[in-house]
Amino acid sequence: MAATIVTRKTDWTGIIFAAVLTLVIVFPLVVVGTWAFTNVWRYPSVIPQEFGLRFWNQTLARADVWSSISMSLTLAFTVTALSAAICLPAAYAFARMDFPGRNLLFFSFLAGHAFPKFGLLVAIAGIFLQLNLIGTFWGVVLIQLVGTLLFMIWIPVAAFQAVDRRMEEAARDVGASPFRVFWSITLPQAGPTIAAAILLSFVGTFYETEGAWLIGAPQVRTLPVLMISFINNQPVIQYGAVLSVLLWVPSFIALLFARKVVNSGSFARGFGG
Amino acid sequence: MTAPDQIGSVTPVRRRPYGLLLVATPVLLVAWLVIWPIISAVIQTAFVTTPDGGSAVSLETYSFFFSDGYSLSNLSMTLWTTGVCAALLLVVCLPIALYLRFSDSKVAAYVQGLAIFPMFVPSIILSFAFIRVLGPNGTVDLLLNSVGLPHIRSPYLTPWGPVIGLVWDNIPLTVLILLSGLGNVSNQAVEAARDVGAGKLALLWHIILPRISNSILVAISFAVLGIFSAFTLPYILGPAAPEMMGPFMQRTFRELLEPKTAITQAVVTFGFCIVFGLFYVRSVAKNRAA
Numbered sequence: 109m110a111a112t113i114v115t116r117k118t119d120w121t122g123i124i125f126a127a128v129l130t131l132v133i134v135f136p137l138v139v140v141g142t143w144a145f146t147n148v149w150r151y152p153s154v155i156p157q158e159f160g161l162r163f164w165n166q167t168l169a170r171a172d173v174w175s176s177i178s179m180s181l182t183l184a185f186t187v188t189a190l191s192a193a194i195c196l197p198a199a200y201a202f203a204r205m206d207f208p209g210r211n212l213l214f215f216s217f218l219a220g221h222a223f224p225k226f227g228l229l230v231a232i233a234g235i236f237l238q239l240n241l242i243g244t245f246w247g248v249v250l251i252q253l254v255g256t257l258l259f260m261i262w263i264p265v266a267a268f269q270a271v272d273r274r275m276e277e278a279a280r281d282v283g284a285s286p287f288r289v290f291w292s293i294t295l296p297q298a299g300p301t302i303a304a305a306i307l308l309s310f311v312g313t314f315y316e317t318e319g320a321w322l323i324g325a326p327q328v329r330t331l332p333v334l335m336i337s338f339i340n341n342q343p344v345i346q347y348g349a350v351l352s353v354l355l356w357v358p359s360f361i362a363l364l365f366a367r368k369v370v371n372s373g374s375f376a377r378g379f380g381g
Numbered sequence: 382m383t384a385p386d387q388i389g390s391v392t393p394v395r396r397r398p399y400g401l402l403l404v405a406t407p408v409l410l411v412a413w414l415v416i417w418p419i420i421s422a423v424i425q426t427a428f429v430t431t432p433d434g435g436s437a438v439s440l441e442t443y444s445f446f447f448s449d450g451y452s453l454s455n456l457s458m459t460l461w462t463t464g465v466c467a468a469l470l471l472v473v474c475l476p477i478a479l480y481l482r483f484s485d486s487k488v489a490a491y492v493q494g495l496a497i498f499p500m501f502v503p504s505i506i507l508s509f510a511f512i513r514v515l516g517p518n519g520t521v522d523l524l525l526n527s528v529g530l531p532h533i534r535s536p537y538l539t540p541w542g543p544v545i546g547l548v549w550d551n552i553p554l555t556v557l558i559l560l561s562g563l564g565n566v567s568n569q570a571v572e573a574a575r576d577v578g579a580g581k582l583a584l585l586w587h588i589i590l591p592r593i594s595n596s597i598l599v600a601i602s603f604a605v606l607g608i609f610s611a612f613t614l615p616y617i618l619g620p621a622a623p624e625m626m627g628p629f630m631q632r633t634f635r636e637l638l639e640p641k642t643a644i645t646q647a648v649v650t651f652g653f654c655i656v657f658g659l660f661y662v663r664s665v666a667k668n669r670a671a
Contacts, residue, residue: 119484119486119488119489121480121484122480122484122486122488122489122491122492123488125476125477125480125488125492126488126491126492126495129477129492129495129496130495132549133495133498133499133549133552134495134498135514136507136510136511136513136514137502137506137510139510139513139514139520140506140509140510140513143513151518151523152518152523152526152527153523154523154524154527194406194407194410195407197403198403198404198406198407198408200403201399201400201401201403201404202400202404205399205400205403206400207398207399207400207401207404208398208401209401210400213404213408215666215669216408216411216412216416217407217411218662218665218666219411219415219416219662220411220415221606221658221661221662221665222606222655222658222659222661222662223419223606223650223651223654223658224606224607224609224610224626224650224651224654224658225606225607225610226610226611226612226626226627226630226631226647226650227610227626227630227646227647227648227650227651227654228415228418228419228647230630230631230634230643230644230646230647231418231419231421231422231644231647231648232414232415232418233634233640233643234418234421234422234425234640234643234644235414235417235418235421237640250414251414253410254410254411254414254415257407257410257411261407262669315503315505317503317504317505317612317613318612318613318627321612321613321631322612322631322634322635325635332503332505332613335505335506335509336505336613336616336617339505339508339509339512339617340617345513348509349509349513352505352506352509352510355503355505355506356502356503356506359501359502359503360501362501363501375557376554376557376558376560376561377561377668379554379557379558379599379603379665
């Protein structure tokens, strides 16, 4: 491994890693993709007897699929909008203002991460039980909102702090109002990072399964929750496969936009690495 | 994401506490939906209502948990799964991270892309893919059958099901955290050791591991926190009994309708993870403030 530091010959270690990881990580997903475009695949044929889109029509004709797609999108939009509305002003305050208890409050968002997540969800569910929020839309919104807070505050704080302060001061010196400075100088510089945070929290909420299942089921049925019931009770394999492909779309979009962020060293440092 | 400033150093725009108003809503949400539920869970499970309407300290629910055979076998199954996953993650991810740190070939970029890819695959799709590939009459069975070999003993619905799924799911962040730690190992240190004749193993043991021990602990803590109370993968891929703490708590809460018992189980998971949790949070806070 470490020997590759100076070698310039064929990178056999890398080729072995690449082959094994392709087999373990890509192959299972290719199998699911194949199932989604298969009309007939009977055991023990190694490849499907008939390819086709028949099950896309059947899956997309199901009412439960559409209702859970719209439930998932509504939830993700509501949670992300609420989260942005309360977190972005807070992030600006943490980055730019001085107030009592600033450090303590900033690090308080870490509190939830010191506990195993599902245990914390059960403790929250205990509170929701007394408030009759179990099985309601807003109960799920609240529990998913809490899950977005850390990212939606910490990433934008870093973005606001990275803005070049001299440009803001220069704009103010030539008479720009504070709002104008924010709109024309601060936001364009911090914008891309904030957009990445919003995208990550949208995608994270879209796939959030545990809170939705514990608090929302069976009344609030999101796409991942529907997928669980397809896996457990649906004998037609293609329904699950088609739903998997549909479900993957937001992740694919996140993959396109967030890869740079994820590959940067500061992302791992954000997780304590 | 840009390298953060010190949270302690700010050029204050205003000195008056307007900022408190702006941060109030998210802070109150954390207080109400994170800190209060934890305190409430501990209080709720440590007191019982006495017949005359008062309340008294009692650890009854905990003594039930720790004397109930089924609860204990779920707990030990969870401990086993967490331990095996943490060990496997290190065995799998450390070589990948070492390779990525010390290689600059084109293959390395592809390997890194693959190692990070599971981050963009929701665990529910992973579960489905697992069943299609390793489940009964899955793709592996098809391939074995086509060359005349017998079926595998499928890990689906056995304790190994969640192990495989959870390791797969946790590879990206473990690799990233270890890789970030390996950034602290300088090429000079490695070359100097090699100049005095250190072999690969000696290099790993005496030069590299001591410098990344903190990152290894962070990676393990993060994995333990995620795996100990994992829900989706053990619920779908694991055996019905004994079950891991995640599905166990969910069933106790929603199906057996015993919230107090479920909350007791939650506090037990808090207790088992508290050391990892505090260590993890301290590392994240230290990195953010540095």
